[in-house]
Amino acid sequence: MALTTEQRVRRAAVKLFAAKGFHGTGIRDLAQAAGISSASLYHYMGTKEDLLVGIMRECLDRLLLAARRTLDSLDDPADALSALVTLHVMAHAAQPDETRVVDHEVSALSRPARRRIVGLRDEYEDIWATTIDQGVAAGVFDAPEPAVTRLALLEMCTGVARWYSPRGPLPLDRLAARYAQLALRMLGSPSPPRGTAAERAREVAAQVWRIRP
Amino acid sequence: MALTTEQRVRRAAVKLFAAKGFHGTGIRDLAQAAGISSASLYHYMGTKEDLLVGIMRECLDRLLLAARRTLDSLDDPADALSALVTLHVMAHAAQPDETRVVDHEVSALSRPARRRIVGLRDEYEDIWATTIDQGVAAGVFDAPEPAVTRLALLEMCTGVARWYSPRGPLPLDRLAARYAQLALRMLGSPSPPRGTAAERAREVAAQVWRIRP
Amino acid sequence: MALTTEQRVRRAAVKLFAAKGFHGTGIRDLAQAAGISSASLYHYMGTKEDLLVGIMRECLDRLLLAARRTLDSLDDPADALSALVTLHVMAHAAQPDETRVVDHEVSALSRPARRRIVGLRDEYEDIWATTIDQGVAAGVFDAPEPAVTRLALLEMCTGVARWYSPRGPLPLDRLAARYAQLALRMLGSPSPPRGTAAERAREVAAQVWRIRP
Amino acid sequence: MALTTEQRVRRAAVKLFAAKGFHGTGIRDLAQAAGISSASLYHYMGTKEDLLVGIMRECLDRLLLAARRTLDSLDDPADALSALVTLHVMAHAAQPDETRVVDHEVSALSRPARRRIVGLRDEYEDIWATTIDQGVAAGVFDAPEPAVTRLALLEMCTGVARWYSPRGPLPLDRLAARYAQLALRMLGSPSPPRGTAAERAREVAAQVWRIRP
């Protein structure tokens, strides 16, 4: 079960890009962290940018997969949003480095790569937008400016990656539940989140990220 | 009222650091954007890092000043939090570049500079923490995990800098009001934000950032 | 009358590109030969390719200038061809490094640069083609395949850059005269080259390359 | 009749060295063009330089062999020179890549390899020198500067490799005949080239290079 060199490279990159930024991370830093020479690095990646793109793609692909898989079995908008928040928070708490890279380094991408990555991000955000709209239409959400509310929610949840520590006092599932509560409050939703949503979100998280809260 | 060269340098740096990151911005980029030679740059700044520190200091100093000045005349915790949210949102919407630099480039600082900047940031966040604690103690806020709520609030409000555009459909004061509402909802506060808080926040914002909403 | 650094760079490049080829010459070789650091090199050139293009352009520009200036005052096709050969040989004998670079390193150019340089070369060769055609039309040249003859002539004369040494037994003007004779023989021209052509060619060579035979 | 891997490597090298130069051709380019991995390349060649030397040796060996075999059966200097020109032109037109490599990449060789290759080239040129000298001695050639004439002839003929295309309008034997005529004109030889010389040259070319004009 030892890691392959390729995996070691990827992990080193994720950690360093998150800590020092893409431009702040040198090829030598990467090589040293992966335990190989900087020339050998080029067996496992194309350019440094390819490495970045790979990290971002995988992270966003998983987020999209998780969101879609979850919503497939949830009809109630409050449940759906609850599940989205739970998943998003779990993902960002469990993979803070990956998600921070996705969040912070878009500007480091070349034009064509940026277009692709932003496309994925937009797909993901569209899922949130749709869910919110459905809740508003159903009369269970109160969101005068749905777009503003969506962005507020997303930024709030994404921010978890910037401060959550598994070594802190709050276990991951408690954190996620708390955030789901905050989200429903923001939407003026009277109903407390039902267990089903959180249950479903946890199942999917376990499948997609192998998170076991 | 023409800008001094020093101001031009500062503004160019803010824009470029925000757009491409500190490490992604070269000294020559700065010089070109400021309209001087890269050698002349060194008359107006110390090192590149000094420039970054200056930008961050000023931004945080203003935020702190604004927060303190506002709270001086507000007793009610709901009013106080309302005002803090309003100020924070206005600052981040009106100065997205400055605040993004503060937010994203802490890792680019050397150890001693980082300590100072993080110190300022912590001072600022302490004001929020105190305000929340007071609301909880007074029974007007429902925040089982006050620290989590504080971080959720801050990330939500800070995120404004990443997406708000003055050319969008939402005027700044409406945005701030909406965020204040969201914040109070998150805190389970029954009382709608009173006009005084927003009023006071706008006064201070006008003094500190010359924002006229 | 000391050389500027830029001139030293140019000369070093000409010598090294001619001796070891463009790809065989490293940036460090250039810097060392020019007596500056490799970083300083970039004050005086853009990229290594820009340096190559500059060398080629200048060389071809001069060749074109010389050819045009000469033909302006020569009507007789035999005289004209005589003068072209004389100029070409003098240029290639006096500037063997420049001309060898033009001759050998076209394949090292990027697509757009190559297009420009080959364009210049074609302009120059067109002058030869026209001159030969005129001689054939006038009945003074016998060239069953004018294009073949032109290429044979050009290759023969260009080759001078690959072997001629000013330290050899043959002075430059004797060499040029000999080549003019060979060229007219190849064209089956009965008339010996008149003095006017060589005279005119020498004048122009003195103007364009400051050659004093 | 499929090619062996070794032949594929050799041909790929010839093509690439001719097109991009020795230093401009990477080991990976070679491997890709030969359809094997770059590590496998080292089963079929020693170093990259060995490959170059092999190409040059073979090319020059064949040229020498052809020249010697031809002259064995030709006594008349005009016939001999005619045959030399014919052979040289045919070789350079039929194998432009090989001959261009011989011509352009001598400077890429290490000292000892260069000595050997230049030795072969000198042997070959000596054959031309001797033939010209004999013609001069016999009074059939007019060459005031025999060495200059030899170099002019060789450069003219070698140049064929730089422009001749089998897809052009001129068949190979017509081209060779034209060049033989040009050569004899340059030498002031009154006699038209007799059929025997061309005949013999064609026979040898067929043996040595399997050229069928």
Place this chain on the structure above:
DNA sequence: GATGAATGAGATTTCATTCAT
């Protein structure tokens, strides 16, 4: 025979910074 893995050395180019003018 064939190749993925590996690398030290070196490629070109940019970096932030200094200094004489």
Place this chain on the structure above:
DNA sequence: GATGAATGAAATCTCATTCAT
């Protein structure tokens, strides 16, 4: 004040080559 000239260090990436499998 302003800048062209200069540079050591470092950037990303490629080089030819070796070797265990």
